[in-house]
Amino acid sequence: MQLIPCPWCGPREEAEFRYGGQAHVAYPEDPSALSDEEWARYVFFRENPSGPFAERWSHSAGCRRWFNAVRDTRTHELLAVYRAGEPAPEVTA
């Protein structure tokens, strides 16, 4: 059972969290202006890197806050955790 450091509540077991997929995928400014392909990229396509990956988590059984975490997908190690709205920190795996 991995610990995930909630930026507010501190480290808690992963069972308290919900996964939200890739972080920093902004909702398009004007979806109607996008081509079908551009829209499909937003809806269906996500990165799948081997290494650091910025993703969203929600402390759903705790403070219910969404936040961002950089996880090394090879080891699951959380390299950084930061609050929603904050820029992704520089990390090295």
Add this chain to the structure above:
Amino acid sequence: MTADLTSLLAAWTDRLAALAPALTAAERPFRTQLTVRTADPSALGETLGVGFPAVPCTFTSGAGAEVLWLGPDEFLVVAPEGVNEEVVRGALGSSRGSVVDTSAQRTAVDLEGPHVRDVLAHGCAVDLHPAAAPAGTCVQTLLARTGVILQVRDGDRVTLLVRSSFAGYLAAWLCDAATEYL
């Protein structure tokens, strides 16, 4: 005709009482609880006469009220007689936020006794050692398979707040987990 108030835990009163002296467990039902969302609770603190918790995962108490930290802009006010949704919303004024009466959303179970931490450790992954969870601690976490708000009071006293629909499960779990200490 005025309807009677009923609590789902009423059916558990005797079974919870039977856990004494290993664990004194009793429901504290029908308290006024208000969920408050605001980034700036200072005015509310003045109105209620109790400062809002500034530190995550803590609670404050005073003037007959308790204020539990639920999130960076979210608090649960366990209000004294006479304080209700309108009063607190009035104190919020025009500032951004919300006040919702959630009195019946959760019920409270007070636990006390030498084995409180032992019993809870059977289902709670948060470190409840007195050094790690001193009096004033208030965590939202999982206890066994239900979410709870866990308030640590002084000594060996803990209050669990649980969603009303999960209260029966929590009571059943407490009774089972405490069996070993009877």
Add this chain to the structure above:
Amino acid sequence: MTFRRPTGGAVDRDTVLRFTFNGQELTGHPGDTLASALLAHGVHEIGGSVKLGRPRGIVAAGSEDPTSLVQVETPFPEPMLLATTVELFDGLVARGLAGQGKLAAEPDPARYDAKHVHCDVLVVGAGPAGLAAALTAARSGARVVLVDEQNQAGGAVLGVDDPSTARWVAEVVAELENTSDVLVLQRTTAFGLYQDGFVLALQKRTDHLGFAAPASRARQRVWRIRTKRTVLATGAHERPVVFPDNDRPGVMLASAARTFLHRYGVLPGSRAVVFATNDSAYLAALDLAQSGVDVPLLLDARPEPPAGLAAECAARGIEVRVGQVTGTEGDRRVTAARVGDELVPCDTLLVSGGWNPVVSLFSQARGTLRYDGGLGAFVPGEELPTVRVAGAATGEFDLAACVRQGQESVGSANEVAVPASDAWRTEEPGLVLWRVPGDDNASFVDLQRDATVTDVLRATGAGLRSLEHIKRYTTIGTAHDQGKTSGMIAAGIVAEALGVDLADQRPTTFRPPYTPVSFAALAGRDRGELHDPVRVTPIHPWHVAHGALFEDVGQWKRPWYYPKPGEDRHAAVLRECRAAREGVALMDGSTLGKIDVQGSDAGKFLDLLYTNMMSTLKVGRIRYGVMCGVDGMVIDDGTVIRIGEERWLVTTTTGNAAKVLDWMEEWLQTEWPHLDVHCTSVTDHWATIPLVGPRSRDVLAAVAPELDVSAAAFEFMTWRDTTIAGVPARVCRISFSGELAYEINVTAWHGLAVWEALIAAGEPYGITPYGTETMHVLRAEKGYPIIGQETDATVTPQDLGMSWVVSKKKPDFIGKRSFARPENLRPDRKQLVGLLPVDPEVLLPEGSQIVGTRELPPPPVPMLGHVTSSYPSAALGRTFALALVRSGRDRVGDTLYVPVGDDLVPVTVTESVLYDREGARRDG
């Protein structure tokens, strides 16, 4: 004849325990394992082997034993336990197994549980290194947990005769037990090491008490340990050498014989031949000889035996010879060791092929292993930030050095002093020897799997090179013992066969659990009524008292229907439906998700969330809404009521309440934090009671005297605050059945009383409680979809025939852009329609496929869709169904076919609304 010595060992000879093994009544003493008690009676044969049926005995003295599998029959049947780890109790009945046991048919009455514990330092293993680590950590004031597999601390000390070290062990344990924040857990095996200092350990708490185990005490406990640092002082396992017929009962590891002698006061036999590759086997030979065992011969595979130990042996009359055991003789027990052409009579053959550090947990911690050519074993190959290894687990076998490692592993300067000991003295390095050539078919590598040298060579001969592949091909290391004594030897034989250096080979991956863990222990108390939380509404006690049968909806228990005496489901549901359509009925709708939405931007937010326009809703009114994902697929629906200028209450389907709140928070917190909106769950705060049917107005009027219930004053899709049965209530005029209906909301505290008041007030009208089944029928007759039943994340509002709920005016909302995707504009999308079986008695099974032809064409059969809901209907006087059908709306009037069993049932496609298409009934 007894093999129990008159003195020695940690057994209580004054107390006699009776037990039965393979039908034979025997005795032992407290402190015995089943294995030691059997050996005390000279019983070596435990069971047969899994494939070949060869007799098998006891090889090791602990959990690494590959062979002594037994089925314990009392007090509760449990298969696949090791005789070497079953502590003896009075009344034990067990039998030997041939690799397979039998699970009990009845539920296990014992209690199992779990407990979380947090510490600064976790020490695994209470041998000298582990004790030193724990003591050092404890003296520094740290929170310490020490877990140890045995019933007492000491580790390797338990297997030797060394009173001064044993005293040291006792003193350390006493100090640990008297230090606050130190938890010492015996009979506890750390079986899994996971991320972030999470270690699972299984504690066997009452197994050893047998019939005397208190029922209130959890029999086994899974400790969920969260530690900042871990010290693995897991020791080492002796490994055998493989030679022909090495599997006969009586062939035993040398250290196991020493342990049986010193810990249990039991001799392994009368006459023992010893086969050594290292000095430790000499110590076993000497101890046995001193205890009265005839040890005629010690064969040392090394060219130069250690001079000092050899001289000690000679003094004891043990001939030390350079050589190897090349086979054994015997039927059900070894009777002679073969040394070339010579047969040396014996009833015990002790073997030592060296020592394997126990690196399983270190490997689970993702520590890399390094091959140590001197040891012939993999050892920890690096230092990990939070996991240290100490003692024999590192390949260190000197007592003082082990203690020093233990102490250093927690990085404290506190000195721990251990008395000097010669119980593990060594003179010369060991020889790495995997096997003695001979009949490969009878040279067993993994005794439990009946896997031989031939099997290993067949694997390498087939071209396999990776140890992982060979493990799977040969099954070596896949039994209960996970290759504790066989894995290293298999790797060595593979390396020899391939002519490669073991240093270049990757060992097989160690995975949890280190030793077998029962499912009961893993389940803990999460079984029976605690298996999954049962959520109930405040009205639940009434439903129980009135005979409701319940349906699980997520974690909720919802009344399914309320059968009267003699009624089956069909009859009860028809009666409940009739009451709702012709009189008055009520149900418990408290499980609906309810979310309070407040803020100056609440309308704007709801406009983005729902497909239809919400911001234009007037205070006091209600609108039905649908939510889609960004892909345009329906995720939830419900009502939205506007309570005030800046306050709304939305409802969600029962199963989606948490999901929808999370969804709202996700958008608010991550995309639109600028919006002034706050969402709060009030699902459990409100009890919700739909009151349905033409007479519902009369009942409401009776309980809500202040409310003008007339159709003109209280319009459809509006709400009113009032008082019902004396308590504040909010009444919504909405309908999920097409009938005149009111949804009454009161706080959960008042739910039961208001329900009872409605029942009382409705009595003159024959008010009828109804359950989810009737609710489903009523809504299906009206063609209202249920999210999750008619939809499956591939269905758009348009597919449901609900284009009317999709705003054309709003510039954007979640999912809007996806509606214009070509895929979602295809005319052959599956659409919601009604199906009427041509035979009005035929009930289509939900989930049935739909085809277009009267007879099935050869496969692949083109499928047109499937039945999503299907019911008999009182109102329609026949059966009907809802279905998703390709181009369904264009097929209205067509006949399609539904395969049911061997038949193709003809059905007529209709509009989805089958009852009261005009909506004439909703005003009563």
